[in-house]
Amino acid sequence: MNDVETLVGAWLSVPEVADALGLPHRTVRRMIDDKELLSARIGPNESVAVPAAFIKDGALLPALPGTITVLLDARLSADEALRWLFTPDPTLPVVGAPITMLQLGRKAEVRKRASELAF
Numbered sequence: 001m002n003d004v005e006t007l008v009g010a011w012l013s014v015p016e017v018a019d020a021l022g023l024p025h026r027t028v029r030r031m032i033d034d035k036e037l038l039s040a041r042i043g044p045n046e047s048v049a050v051p052a053a054f055i056k057d058g059a060l061l062p063a064l065p066g067t068i069t070v071l072l073d074a075r076l077s078a079d080e081a082l083r084w085l086f087t088p089d090p091t092l093p094v095v096g097a098p099i100t101m102l103q104l105g106r107k108a109e110v111r112k113r114a115s116e117l118a119f
Contacts, residue, residue: 003083004040004079004082004083004086005040005042005043007082007083007086007087008040008051008053008082008086009086010051010052010053011040011042011049011050011051011052012049012050012051012052012055013047013048013049014028014029014032014039014048014049014050017037017050017055020055020058021055021058021059021060022058028050032048032050035068035069035072035078036065036068037050037054037060037064037065037068038050038051038054038068038078038081038082038085039078040078040079040082051082051085051086051099053086053099053103054099056103061102061103062105062107063102063105063107063110063111064102066107066111067085067098067102067107067110067111067114068081070111070114070115071084071085071114071117073118074114074115074117074118075118076117084098084114084117085097085098085099085102086098086099092109093106093109094106098110098113098114
């Protein structure tokens with residue numbers, strides 16, 4: 001088990017993401033390929049999986065795609081972006097990791113901090 005796998009905790013397979021979002025599997029794979037959705041290879045079979053925290057009430061977190069773009073524009077790899085999103089940060093206004101803030105609909109502070117990574 002790698003550190004990103006442990007840090008994220010709950011993962012969904014591509015078929016599970018497709019079912020949760022009501023999309024074809026190929027659409028989810030394209031979203032991963034296009035970096036609209038971050039994934040990692042996890043488990044003993046190194047299966048492609050997406051953090052379960054990215055989905056809420058049958059939809060992607062609204063602030064997620066833009067936040068992923070900011071993180072990748074800051075030259076973080078997908079693994080680094082996942083690690084950043086899920087690493088607890090005691091300086092955030094809400095206790096938890098940046099993903100917690102996104103789940104609460106508080107994207108401004110997360111995006112500000114993500115954009116600062118580029119400098």
